[in-house]
Amino acid sequence: MKKILLGMAALAVMLPATMEWALRQSNVVWATEQTTEELPPPDLYKDTPDWYRAVYKDNVGLSEGAGPFSKYFKPQMLDMYWQPNRHYEPMENLDHSIFIEQERRDLCVICHEEATPGIVADWRSSGHKNPKSTPYLSSRTALIEKNVGRVLNEVHCFDCHADTEKKQIRMPTGEVCGGCHRQQFDEFLREREMGRPNHLQSWEANTIVPWYAEAARRGYLYGQHGCDMCHSGAEKCDVCHTRHKFSAVEGRQPEACITCHMGPDHPDAESYGESKHGVIYEKEEEHFDFTKPLVEVRPGKDYRTPTCQFCHMYEKHGRFIHNPVMKGIWRMGTIPPSNLEYTSSLKDYPYGINLIPDKIDIYSEENVAKRSYWLEVCANCHSDRFADTYLKSLDQFMFQAHTLADQAQKIVEDLIADGILYPDAANRDPYPLSDGIVNELNADFLGEPVYNAFKTLKGKFPVVGPILGVYGMFLQQQDNPSHIENEYNRLWFWYKLQGYKGTAHAQQDVSWWWGQAPMMMSMTRIQSEAARLRREAGLEKK
Amino acid sequence: MKPKGLFYKFGFLSAAVFSCAVMSVNMRPTTASAIEIPTEVTEEGKNVYKKYCSPCHGEEGGGDGPLSRSMIPKPRDFTRGAYKFRSTPSGSLPTDEDIFRTISYGVPNSTMIPWDILTEEQRASVIPVLKSFSEAFEYREPDAPVEVGLPLRPTERTILEGKKIYEEKLECWKCHGVEGRGDGPSAAEQEDDFGFPIKPFDFTTGKFKGGNSPTDVYLRFTTGLNGTPMPSFAKELSDEERWYLTHYVMSLVQPEECEE
Numbered sequence: 065m066k067k068i069l070l071g072m073a074a075l076a077v078m079l080p081a082t083m084e085w086a087l088r089q090s091n092v093v094w095a096t097e098q099t100t101e102e103l104p105p106p107d108l109y110k111d112t113p114d115w116y117r118a119v120y121k122d123n124v125g126l127s128e129g130a131g132p133f134s135k136y137f138k139p140q141m142l143d144m145y146w147q148p149n150r151h152y153e154p155m156e157n158l159d160h161s162i163f164i165e166q167e168r169r170d171l172c173v174i175c176h177e178e179a180t181p182g183i184v185a186d187w188r189s190s191g192h193k194n195p196k197s198t199p200y201l202s203s204r205t206a207l208i209e210k211n212v213g214r215v216l217n218e219v220h221c222f223d224c225h226a227d228t229e230k231k232q233i234r235m236p237t238g239e240v241c242g243g244c245h246r247q248q249f250d251e252f253l254r255e256r257e258m259g260r261p262n263h264l265q266s267w268e269a270n271t272i273v274p275w276y277a278e279a280a281r282r283g284y285l286y287g288q289h290g291c292d293m294c295h296s297g298a299e300k301c302d303v304c305h306t307r308h309k310f311s312a313v314e315g316r317q318p319e320a321c322i323t324c325h326m327g328p329d330h331p332d333a334e335s336y337g338e339s340k341h342g343v344i345y346e347k348e349e350e351h352f353d354f355t356k357p358l359v360e361v362r363p364g365k366d367y368r369t370p371t372c373q374f375c376h377m378y379e380k381h382g383r384f385i386h387n388p389v390m391k392g393i394w395r396m397g398t399i400p401p402s403n404l405e406y407t408s409s410l411k412d413y414p415y416g417i418n419l420i421p422d423k424i425d426i427y428s429e430e431n432v433a434k435r436s437y438w439l440e441v442c443a444n445c446h447s448d449r450f451a452d453t454y455l456k457s458l459d460q461f462m463f464q465a466h467t468l469a470d471q472a473q474k475i476v477e478d479l480i481a482d483g484i485l486y487p488d489a490a491n492r493d494p495y496p497l498s499d500g501i502v503n504e505l506n507a508d509f510l511g512e513p514v515y516n517a518f519k520t521l522k523g524k525f526p527v528v529g530p531i532l533g534v535y536g537m538f539l540q541q542q543d544n545p546s547h548i549e550n551e552y553n554r555l556w557f558w559y560k561l562q563g564y565k566g567t568a569h570a571q572q573d574v575s576w577w578w579g580q581a582p583m584m585m586s587m588t589r590i591q592s593e594a595a596r597l598r599r600e601a602g603l604e605k606k
Numbered sequence: 607m608k609p610k611g612l613f614y615k616f617g618f619l620s621a622a623v624f625s626c627a628v629m630s631v632n633m634r635p636t637t638a639s640a641i642e643i644p645t646e647v648t649e650e651g652k653n654v655y656k657k658y659c660s661p662c663h664g665e666e667g668g669g670d671g672p673l674s675r676s677m678i679p680k681p682r683d684f685t686r687g688a689y690k691f692r693s694t695p696s697g698s699l700p701t702d703e704d705i706f707r708t709i710s711y712g713v714p715n716s717t718m719i720p721w722d723i724l725t726e727e728q729r730a731s732v733i734p735v736l737k738s739f740s741e742a743f744e745y746r747e748p749d750a751p752v753e754v755g756l757p758l759r760p761t762e763r764t765i766l767e768g769k770k771i772y773e774e775k776l777e778c779w780k781c782h783g784v785e786g787r788g789d790g791p792s793a794a795e796q797e798d799d800f801g802f803p804i805k806p807f808d809f810t811t812g813k814f815k816g817g818n819s820p821t822d823v824y825l826r827f828t829t830g831l832n833g834t835p836m837p838s839f840a841k842e843l844s845d846e847e848r849w850y851l852t853h854y855v856m857s858l859v860q861p862e863e864c865e866e
Contacts, residue, residue: 179676179677
C-alpha cells in the first residue's frame, strides 16, 4: 500500500512536467501561448501625407466636411455612417458607455434582439457567432487566433463596436475588420498602388472634386446620395460583405457588385448580366459553389462561367488578391491613352495637373504584363489566341472611341478659341468652387498654368473634357456649362464608357446601342450645334 | 478500502459541499427587501432616470422617449400606474419591490434589459421617480401581495389537468395558440390599454416575462397583467388549478428553441 501511495505521489509531482513533455512532442501550442508578430495597427491611410490624413481620417464629427475643401461645407448627418473615421458621432439619446465600462457583452444581444432583431439574426447565422462551425472556418479562425493571440469562440458585438478607450460605441471601419482579417485588409490597401479609380480612394474621388464641395456649399448636399452611397465604400467592408453576416460567400457573388456597378457611367451589371457569361450564371446559378475561396474554384466544375470576382480579383499566376483593381488597364475608360495622336488639347492632358493620373500607355511593360494576366484568366475556358484577339479588339474599340471624343473636343475648343461659345465664360457662373481651388490648392497640385488660370481669371473660363469638364453632370449653374459642352460630356463620360463596358463584358447590345450608336449620334448633335452657333455668330456680325 | 478511508472521502466531500453552499449564499444578490428604497424623489433618482430610462420611457414617463418610436412593444407609459408584473391583485398598484424586481430582472423578449448593470441603490432610486409620474400613487396604496398557495409538484396528472383548463375551461388557446406559440385565432386582434397591438406570449420560448420560476408563472395567473388583455384568474381558478395551469404552460417550452 505504501509503495502504491509513494508511486502515486511521485507521479503527482512529475505530472506537470510529463504533460508538458507530452504536449511538446505533439507540437501542440495553445493559441494564447503562440508568439505573435508585432504589426502596426491596420491603417486605411497608411503612407499618405499628413495633410491628407488631416482631412480624411481625423474625426471632426459633423463640424466640417472631408477632403481639401472640407472647410467649405458641412457634411450631411448621414455621412457619419458612410465615413465613420471622419464624421462618426456617438448617439446622444442613449449613452452606451456604461455597457462598455462594465463590459456587459450579454446586454447587447438581449436588447438588440428586440430593438433590431434583423441584425442579431444576421450575426447569429454568421461566422462571427460560430467561428468554428465547419472545418474550413475552424482552420481560418485558427490562423486569426494565431495572429491576434487569443482564442476566438465567438466574435461579439462588443469586439467590433466597443471603443474601449473612449468608452463609446463606434461604427467599425475596415481598420476594425483588419484587426483580425489582416491579409484581406492589406491586400485591399494595395489598391492605392494602382491609383484611382479604385475603391479605397473612392471618397477622395467624391470630395476632391470641386463641384461636390460647391454643391454642398450651395445646400445641394441632399442631392448627393447618388454619389455618396457608392463612394462611401472607401473605409468599409460591408459594401461587399453586408452587415451583419459579413459573408465571404456573399462577397463572391456577382450581385455583391451591382448596386454600384451599374448605370450610365459604368453599366457593369447590365453588360455582364446580359452577356453570355451572365446569362449562363443566371440560368445555372445553383451549380455555382460560392463557398469555395476563389483560388480553389475549378472552372467548368464549380463555376461554368466567370463572375466579376473571378476575373477581376485574379491577380496573376494562379493567385487571387482581395481587391479587384490590380489588372485594370483601361481604368474605367475615362483616362485617354497615350497611344493616339490628338487634335484637341487632349494632346496636353493632364495639363500639368498632378491630382489626376497621366495618360495610359496601353502597351507599357506593366500593361502588357497585366494583359497576360487577363489571358491567364481567359485561358480557363478560351484559347489564348481567341482571348487575345478579343481583348485586342477591345483596345481598338477604345482607340476609336477616344479618337471620336478627341474630334468632339476639338469642335468645342475651336468654338471657344473663336469666341463663339454661347453663353461665353465671361457671362456665366464661374467654374465650381474656383475661390476654394485658389485658396486650398496650389501649383504643386494643379501645375503652374492651371493654377494661375484659376488665380487670375477666378474660374471665368471654360473647362472641357476629361476629367474636370464633367462638372455639368454634378452641378447645375447659370448657363455653365452650355448645351454643347454638356453634349460632349455625355459623349465621353456616358456613351464612351457604356461602349467600353459593353465591349469588355462581351455584351453586344450595350456595346452598340448604349455605346457606339449614341456616341455617333452625339457627335452629330455636337457638329450641328457648333454649326448653329457659328451661323448665329456670323449673322450677329453682319 | 478501509472504512476510515471512506470517512475521509465523505468528510472531504461534505466539507466541499458546505463551503460551496456558504460561497453561494455569499454570492447571492441582496434581495429587494434588504435594500432601502427611498420614499421621496432624489437627485440621484432623477439623474439615473434621465440618463438610462428616459431615452425609452420619456422625460415625463409617458413611454414616449426618443428611442420609443421604432420600438415594439412600446416602452411602458408610467402615467397610468398600470404595471404588468406585480405580486399584488389585479388592478392594484405594484409594491416597490415589484418595480425593483422588474428593473433588475428586465422584461425578456423586449428591449427592457436587466438593469443589474446599475447599482442596487441606483435602481432603487428611480422607483420614486417612476411613481411620481402617476397620480395613482398619491391616492392609493398598493394592495397586500396575493397569497401564494402551497406549490404543487409537477406530475403527469397536474400537467394533464392544466391542459384541460388551457384547452377547455379558459380556452387560453384562443390567444396563445394550441401549441402555446402565441398564434391563436384571436392573437392578431389583441390590444393593450394604451391602444397598441400586443402579442400573446409564446410559451415555447421559455423566456417568461415576469420570471421563469413556477411561482412567477403562478403569480401571473393570479395577479393578471395590468394594462394588457391578460386577466387575473384568481376567481375563476382555484389555487390548485392555477398550479395545474402553471405546470401545463411550462411543459410547452421547447428547450431546443430556447437555446437560440
